[in-house]
Amino acid sequence: MINLSRRKQLQSCCAGFGSLALYSLLAEESRAAMKGMPQGGTPLPHFPAKAKRVIFMFMKGGPSHMDTFDYKPQLQKDDGKPLPFDKPRVQFAPTGDLLGSPWKFKKYGQSGIAVSELFPNVAECVDDLCIINSMHGSNPAHGGASMKLHTGSDVFVRPSMGAWVSYGLGTENENLPGFITICPTLAHGGTQNWGSGFLPANFAGTPLGNASLSSEEARVKYVKNARLSLETQRMQLDLTQEFNREFLKTTGPDSTLDARIKSFELAFRMQTEMPAALDLSQETAKTQQQYGIDQEKTADFGRQCLMARRFVERGVRFVQVTHSNTEVQWDQHGGLKKGHEQNAAEVDKPIAGLLRDLKARGLLDETLVVWGGEFGRTPTCQGATRDGRDHNPEGFTMWMAGGGVKAGIQYGATDEYGYYATENKVHIHDMHATILHLMGLDHLRLTYRHAGRDFRLTDVAGKVVDGIIA
Template sequence: MPGPIPRREILKAAGCGFGYLALAGLADQQARAGVVDPTAPRAPHFAPRAKRVIFLFMQGGVSQVDSFDYKPRLERDAGKQLGFDDARVLANTGMRGSSQLIMKSPWKFARHGESGRWGSDLFPELNQCVDDLCFIHSMHTEGVAHGPATLFLHTGSATSVRPSMGSWVLYGLGTENRDLPGFVSIAPTSGNGGTRNYGNAFLPAAFQGTALGKAGGRASEARFRDLASLGQTDDSRRRHFGLLRELNAERLRRSPGDSELEALAASYELAWRMQDSAPGVLDLAGESKETLSLYGVGTPETDDFGRQCLLARRMCESGVRFVQVTYGDGTANPAWDQHANLAKHSDHARAVDRPIAGLLRDLKRRGLLDDTLVWWGSEFGRTPYAEKKGTGRDHNPGGFTVWLAGGGVKPGFAFGATDDFGHQAVQDRVHMHDLHATILHLLGVDHERLTYRYAGRDFRLTDVHGRVVRELFA
């Protein structure tokens, strides 16, 4: 009768089985993948004006009446108590006509560029780029708190778990570079939805965003997580991956046509290729001193966001389809959320103004702005009156400003308007669903046709809403 088998022999003999079990377990967690290579390039529904998107997310709510939506009446009526339908009061009590103290902007406005667009001295560098910007002054959205409004901005839903916009774009168009993720979120925040803001929800896992760094972390140290094989030589890495590839191939041979398994195996292949391609994209050493200065890299107050914007440009050059760059400090309070100290807007503006202007100029001179859509904005705006009669402004989802640049939109153009106080969108109103539909259209995607069947119904980014704002198109 044979003796007991040593534990080492059992593990050695069962090693491949454990590998199969792990792979099968991971595959079982994936959403249903509809194609063998889910991120392969797909033809758009019609000729696109833009090939890719850079979304500059100003977390917390930039004040429209202190940046690009000039309202002289705030100066004339400063200090007066007037009645407003305040969004927070309405949400909490249902009451209308609350009395509020009008607060004028501490920043001076002037017209800029050949287009004569208004801008305050909060953003002096961006004011020099207004002839490339397409302003939407009549935005409105859902949610008066940061969490719901941020989720709505990113996913089109404030309550349900839905795929993020970048995931929808990757699902609809695929990636332009097989050696990099098609959707990257640079310095994402962990609050107000966290990973859901770049997550895939019920779309196959291949379409989720890949995080690079985190809010509050140093951009110079940002890396893709778990990419490097720590403690391994190049030779051992190759042998390790070769074994994994053989295990995957054997499992695929036993389960022909298993699209979930194929997608999972493809993710390992991408991770392997990224070990060679990603470090070069993240390395800024080859950039000229002039380019680094253009973005503010090397200057303390602009270095972090400047690096993030420069990385966004390098990723676009490398074929990444959707790049999100978040400006946030990683704290519980979103960066632009000045309820009692509006002057803090100046600190944040100094951190992003030069890098964003540098990004626009760099894209333009490289010929990338023509087919790259740059989108700048927050989850909502801010009130034209002082919060609690103080020195800050509260959240305002009823009327605010975003701007687009490049990618087929009209340069030096302004669309829509808020009322005389900059409180509510009143002319050519644009809902967040409309903005999503418009951005998809610029990418050559019909927002009504970009659907995914889940739980017995077809879902889309814009739900059952959204109109394409064609007035913005060049």
């Protein structure tokens, strides 16, 4: 018989009662978290999906829309003149008069869409593109705008869209993560841009390298154990998981511990598939040339795009590739001509190579490709040399391809100079709602209970852009 002091008895009772209350609260939260999910919590689409997977190509810094995919003849005519209407009340920095594009535009394909000479290879794929010229956001700063694009919020820590997709649909390959981000930027939101927020941790993106490393170094650390065989590792893991599950019985529902258990299992299984997925030597020389891996200028982003294709064909739900040249990026407040030419030259061939490769393999129809940055640029100049543009969230361009969107169209429009979205405006929330819809997910029903309320990627806004759905 164990003798307990009065104090010990009270401590034990209090802890016990507290545990019972906590268990009840956590159980209720766990059940509430499944609201909007199919009965039993099994991840399934809410309705038939048009796309199975997403490749998001993030151009960090904000490409200039009127210099790439939003041709503005009137801007060319009025180069050097004052803007004939008011600038936004909130601006990132002062700007001067109108600045025409330094690059020529040409119409391509059966659609006859005008594309800048900055993107000659992507222009040849224009009949596969759904170009949204009427994007708009709310934040003129990189950090807030990047977080808004990735998570739907520019001020709070929220789950990223890749995490939401993984949460809603699960994985098609238990040996690989459901969400992978290749060479992500560590600035302007950093890990929050691919994090899981308040969703269980196993839905966060798995980063391969970061923006300061070459894509050749984009690897999963410690994916192979040189000392122990798979059989021995399995025995170790089984024992560890037994301890974890026993502990889980005493604590009740614990999303952090549950995510850790799942992460251990995934880490073990990744040993069999991740090295092969990252082995680009398995690709033919012709394929590598198609992505520009044989050329120094395009090799880095080309490897990212080829890895993305290898991941989606293995069932990874959401893959993000990031172009974030640490010297230039797309943020040309000055040196616009040199900077945009360098950036476009690095990504143009790899992007076109990815689109053609997906199409040739029959993957484009079920893979939604999304391209864009956190905002656009102003049609007014910045700097005394008239060779720069400021941030512009009021109107900019993103494009999609494959995955159930209409091909060879331009949707929406900015004004005649490209400052404000004016026709069929598409907010960031609308884009998120549309991506989820194409994946078979109703953005109004894909919710998670946290801190006493139901959250979703689109917050309390967002509408599906029916005009771009095939």
